[in-house]
Amino acid sequence: MKAITSSILMLACAAACAAEPATIAVKAAHMVDVRNGTLVDNAVVLISGERITAAGSKLAIPAGAQVIDLGNKTLLPGLIDAHTHITGNPEDAGYSLIAKSVPRITLSGARNALVTLRAGFTTIRDVGADAYTDIGLRDAINDGDVPGPRMLASGPPLSITGGHCDETMHAPEYKLTALGVADGHDEALKVTRRNIKYGADVIKICATGGVLSFGDDPRTSQYTLDELKAIIGDAHRLGRKTAAHAHGGDGIKLSVLAGVDSIEHGSYIDDEGIRLMKEYKTYLVPTLYLGDWLIENAEAIKLPKPLLEKAKVVLPTARVNIGKAIKAGVPIAFGTDAAVYPHGLNAREFGVLVKLGMTPAQAIRTATVNAADLLGWSDKVGSIEAGKYADLIAVDGEPLKDVKTLEQVQWVMKGGAVVK
Ligand SMILES: [Zn+2]
Numbered sequence: 001m002k003a004i005t006s007s008i009l010m011l012a013c014a015a016a017c018a019a020e021p022a023t024i025a026v027k028a029a030h031m032v033d034v035r036n037g038t039l040v041d042n043a044v045v046l047i048s049g050e051r052i053t054a055a056g057s058k059l060a061i062p063a064g065a066q067v068i069d070l071g072n073k074t075l076l077p078g079l080i081d082a083h084t085h086i087t088g089n090p091e092d093a094g095y096s097l098i099a100k101s102v103p104r105i106t107l108s109g110a111r112n113a114l115v116t117l118r119a120g121f122t123t124i125r126d127v128g129a130d131a132y133t134d135i136g137l138r139d140a141i142n143d144g145d146v147p148g149p150r151m152l153a154s155g156p157p158l159s160i161t162g163g164h165c166d167e168t169m170h171a172p173e174y175k176l177t178a179l180g181v182a183d184g185h186d187e188a189l190k191v192t193r194r195n196i197k198y199g200a201d202v203i204k205i206c207a208t209g210g211v212l213s214f215g216d217d218p219r220t221s222q223y224t225l226d227e228l229k230a231i232i233g234d235a236h237r238l239g240r241k242t243a244a245h246a247h248g249g250d251g252i253k254l255s256v257l258a259g260v261d262s263i264e265h266g267s268y269i270d271d272e273g274i275r276l277m278k279e280y281k282t283y284l285v286p287t288l289y290l291g292d293w294l295i296e297n298a299e300a301i302k303l304p305k306p307l308l309e310k311a312k313v314v315l316p317t318a319r320v321n322i323g324k325a326i327k328a329g330v331p332i333a334f335g336t337d338a339a340v341y342p343h344g345l346n347a348r349e350f351g352v353l354v355k356l357g358m359t360p361a362q363a364i365r366t367a368t369v370n371a372a373d374l375l376g377w378s379d380k381v382g383s384i385e386a387g388k389y390a391d392l393i394a395v396d397g398e399p400l401k402d403v404k405t406l407e408q409v410q411w412v413m414k415g416g417a418v419v420k
């Protein structure tokens with residue numbers, strides 16, 4: 001029976017499915033050329049399997065191609081968020097987190113992955129999750145078990161004892177320590193290597209204090225230059241990029257000098273930090289919209305008072321300093337810290353970048369070509385070009401005039417498959 005079935009299949013296939021997968025042609029009135037910040041009219045994107053084979057204006061559509069006509073919409077490459085916590089949620093900002101099990105957290109990550117993908121973010125870099133939940137989710141998405149964006153994942157972020165990424169809300173008798181805690185050169189190497197052993201694509205380091213942690217100061221550096229050099233040097237040697245959570249000026253400078261690939265947040269960046277980041281070509285991943293959401297919703301999510309007090313000081317300061325960094329020409333990649341606010345609202349960050357002086361084209365570049373470069377995925381994602389994954393989105397209106405159009409993504413394709 002089995003042999004008969006397979007020979008029927010083979011006969012059918014000989015006629016219908018020759019070696020090449022069927023071509024898909026996506027048509028739209030316009031397409032954003034993200035490199036040049038210009039619009040291409042009468043756009044056609046040809047796709048074979050997961051990849052783009054050609055893209056341009058008025059391309060001839062091969063006979064037999066499946067045509068997806070998006071009418072008057074504008075096509076863009078799928079967006080990239082270089083700073084998410086996909087298995088986290090806003091209500092986890094305080095004590096409510098301690099009642100959640102790892103399986104429960106992971107399953108909410110599966111929901112968040114779909115919401116993020118449908119919002120037009122076809123690639124994310126997840127920078128910090130307890131218990132490797134992000135790595136499990138990444139693997140489930142790659143295996144096709146659950147829908148979601150392409151993911152790079154860090155697993156537990158490295159932290160000093162009592163640092164931003166340690167467990168900071170329990171009394172001493174609970175003896176709780178976060179998985180990523182590593183003090184001193186040797187432990188730092190051990191935890192970096194352990195994260196890589198368990199599947200980390202990127203090494204996340206908490207280099208300064210933070211806002212949503214107890215008993216630390218965002219302005220103070222936490223890791224020493226020696227520890228940062230150990231972690232970053234080892235990660236690079238093992239083929240992994242590194243991202244440093246850093247608010248304070250000293251932690252930013254130490255991380256840049258140690259060779260980190262991106263500074264996350266960068267709230268207290270000063271002139272010397274700006275100069276160093278330009279010299280070292282280090283990306284800054286500002287996460288600014290979260291300030292609006294967190295302060296408006298502090299009561300609803302029962303944000304503990306000491307954390308709210310920090311947020312009220314740090315987040316407005318960040319906008320002033322990052323405005324200076326943007327104007328000075330520090331390389332910027334798009335990030336949100338989604339989890340601090342609800343997943344799916346990621347595109348609200350664009351409006352803040354434009355308020356701080358970027359053109360819409362520059363803001364869109366942070367979430368496409370720049371973020372792809374930071375991830376080391378420039379050959380895969382970030383623009384609509386032959387050879388890249390067919391990760392496409394479409395919006396109504398004119399994104400090069402109004403970035404708010406990106407908050408209402410109408411159509412999403414990931415790897416040649418329509419997901420919205
Ligand atoms: Zn974060």
